[in-house]
Amino acid sequence: EAGVAQSPRYKIIEKRQSVAFWCNPISGHATLYWYQQILGQGPKLLIQFQNNGVVDDSQLPKDRFSAERLKGVDSTLKIQPAKLEDSAVYLCASSLARDSPYEQYFGPGTRLTVT
Amino acid sequence: AQSVSQHNHHVILSEAASLELGCNYSYGGTVNLFWYVQYPGQHLQLLLKYFSGDPLVKGIKGFEAEFIKSKFSFNLRKPSVQWSDTAEYFCAVRPYYGNNRLAFGKGNQVVVIP
Structure with missing residues (x-):
C-alpha cells in the first residue's frame, strides 16, 4: 500500500x-490533516479536512x-x-475517518526554510 | 484544549539498557493515546496505541506502554534497547469526543550507544 506522498521535500524561500x-x-x-512541526516541538495541527470540507x-x-x-483527494497548503x-x-x-479507532498515517514532510 | 507533557527531552543510554519515557496529559474526558516514533531520515510512524480495554498495550519492536487513568499518564517502556531504537519518540492524545484533534508532546530524542 502506498503511503502519504508529499512534495517538495525541501524548500528555501525568502521572507x-x-x-x-x-x-x-x-x-x-x-x-486529511496538515501539521506544522517547528524544530524541538511536536507536530501541531493546522487544518483538518473530511473529504473536501474543512472540519477544523x-x-x-x-x-x-x-x-x-x-x-476530496489531493491537497495543497499555501503560505503567502x-x-x-x-x-x-x-x-x-x-x-x-476522523473518529476512533482510525489512526493517522504521516507523510515524509516538507522542510521549509525562510531566510 | 488538551496538552501533553514529555520530560527529559534528550535521553542517552547504552544498548541493553532499559528505557522508560514519561507522558502526562491534561484532559478530563475519555481519550485515545498514541506513541509515534520517527527514525532518522524517516517519517512519523505509529509505535502503539490505546483505545480501550487492557491498559497495558504492546506495540512493535518490543515496546509497551501503560495507561494509568488516575495519573493521566501513558508511559512508554522497553526492557532492553538496541542501537536501532535511536529515534525521536512522540506521545499524542486525542479526545474521544469533541474536536478529535491529535495533540502531540514535544518529543524525546533517544540515542542508543552501541
Whole structure:
C-alpha cells in the first residue's frame, strides 16, 4: 500500500515570498490533516479536512495560510507571504475517518526554510 | 484544549539498557493515546496505541506502554534497547469526543550507544 506522498521535500524561500506544498493521501482515506512541526516541538495541527470540507481550521493562521482539498483527494497548503517564524516541517497525514479507532498515517514532510 | 507533557527531552543510554519515557496529559474526558516514533531520515510512524480495554498495550519492536487513568499518564517502556531504537519518540492524545484533534508532546530524542 502506498503511503502519504508529499512534495517538495525541501524548500528555501525568502521572507515575504509565497510557497505551496502538495499532499496525496493514502487511497480511500477520507480525512486529511496538515501539521506544522517547528524544530524541538511536536507536530501541531493546522487544518483538518473530511473529504473536501474543512472540519477544523481553528489553529490555521488564516491571514497568511490557506489550504484546499479539491475533489476530496489531493491537497495543497499555501503560505503567502512567508515569515521567518514559518520555518518548520509541514506534515501531511491521512486516515480512513476522523473518529476512533482510525489512526493517522504521516507523510515524509516538507522542510521549509525562510531566510 | 488538551496538552501533553514529555520530560527529559534528550535521553542517552547504552544498548541493553532499559528505557522508560514519561507522558502526562491534561484532559478530563475519555481519550485515545498514541506513541509515534520517527527514525532518522524517516517519517512519523505509529509505535502503539490505546483505545480501550487492557491498559497495558504492546506495540512493535518490543515496546509497551501503560495507561494509568488516575495519573493521566501513558508511559512508554522497553526492557532492553538496541542501537536501532535511536529515534525521536512522540506521545499524542486525542479526545474521544469533541474536536478529535491529535495533540502531540514535544518529543524525546533517544540515542542508543552501541
